[in-house]
Amino acid sequence: RAVIIFQQLKMHKTKDRNGVLIYLSFEDSKLAIIGDEGINKLVPLDFWESTKNTMITAFKKNEFTQGICSAISEAGKQLACFFPLKENDKNELSNEISFEKE
Template sequence: MSAINLFTAEEQQQIIQAIRAAEMETSGEVRVHLELLCPEPNVMDRAVQVFRQLGMEQTAQRNGVLFYLATDDRKFAILGDEGIDKVVPKDFWETTKNIMRDNFRQGRFTDGFCLGIERAGQQLRQYFPRLENDSNELSDEISH
């Protein structure tokens, strides 16, 4: 079984649509990555590995945001690259995680992701508005 199976095809499309909507008015990039198990003791260490594997540190303005979930381990992380991380409010990632966690605890994984992605998109739009020559630098598909 794969972690992607936590979501129906329709739910996957909802998450992808949330990513596309978040990226619509920003040069920032958002990715979602799912795994069954987190191979690292510290979920943030694994998020950093996945961030690099997906090439997210290669965005022009270092404004990528990764949402990582290990479904069977019930671990998740949000990792913003250095460009976005230095401009968002200090507690932004933690408050976003709390909103997502509340939804996850109620079994609303799709809602949790969509709300987290929407919040990240608001910050990205504020600090990294879409440029005239902007291109989608990274895939919007859910990786797993």
């Protein structure tokens, strides 16, 4: 489901192919993090697993907001090493939260 949403949101259409989707399904307790190919060819194999574990650890303590914020912050800091901010950069994707009932 996460891969379908990634495509529906056109997250694979960025110039550097560096879109990221954090997918949460509360109804069936699922979590997925999808990084586009521009990221996945640069980061270590366990990159997204580490980010997911940050979230899961917090979620087990009922710290949902903290888990999401920590994961975004950690991933963002690490991704900045591979995709440093350039003077002419523009955000190609919305930062809005997308809600959908399944």
